[in-house]
Amino acid sequence: MATPPDAVHGPGAPGDAFEVHLSNFTGPFDLLLSLIAKHRLDITEIALAQVTDEFIAYIRAAERDLGTTSEFLLVAATLLDLKAARLLPAGDVEDAEDLELLEARDLLFARLLQYRAYKQLAGVFAERLDIESRRVPRDVALEPHLAALLPELEWTTSPADLAALAAAALAPKPPPPGVDTTHLHAPTVSVREQAAVVVALLRGPSGDHVGPVSFRTIVAGAATPGVVVARFLALLELFREGVVAFDQVTPLGELTVRWTGATQGEVSVQGDFDDPVAVEAVPGEAVHHG
Known part of the structure; x- marks a missing residue:
């Protein structure tokens, strides 16, 4: 299946991203999620077992980290629940159980959209961090005409003044005034x-x-x-x-x-x-x- 021209991979996507090869779709996994979110691809037509097998081979070949594996497991579980909910017939709702399944389907679809939004935002952050990491602060001496404007430092404190300040700081503090407690004992009234x-x-x-x-x-x-x-x-x-x-x-x-x-x-x-x-x-x- 050819990749649609309006598909967006998201900022900061690596060049060796995980790709799936199905009978009705071939392309990056993020693009597959985008098509499902835009209702351009029916989740019931996706062979999730085949997607899982390809991802296992992908992480074994490249020795991916645990974060990548956990991220895929979360999305795969959401897709599996969404596919199970979509298998419910779209006819009239006959009982409360069918209504709960429909609500669960909508909830799973919302979770998929939320995951896609967080992933795109993480890409934006990664791109900004990469750009800002290339910035180098200017570290130069003060220009001569500005250095000439600085006033000369005049030291007016004598050693005797420093000794007096040190003696005042290190002198023992007087004890706090005592509290008179005679007013707490009222005379006895007969x-x-x-x-x-x-x-x-x-x-x-x-x-x-x-x-x-x-x-x-x-x-x-x-x-x-x-x-x-x-x-x-x-x-x-x-x-x-x-x-x-x-x-x-x-x-x-x-x-x-x-x-x-x-x-x-x-x-x-x-x-x-x-x-x-x-x-x-x-x-x-x-x-x-x-």
């Missing part, structure tokens, strides 16, 4: 002491009930978050003793506390926070009622 403050606030200065007091007011005079927590725990202990009551009109609303215990006398606060102790109202405690 729950029983804060309970006395809460009792004095709820009872009032004269012992009569001052009415509901908001929790915000109870912790308003707290100097630290620890005092707020201690007063909250004191309220829980007083509630367990039954001397205070909590009111909250709406969910997440303002929490108010009412004194329900005796107006005078000591209040026993027992808990896990401090030792059991009888708490009295702290006289003279400055509080703000809310």
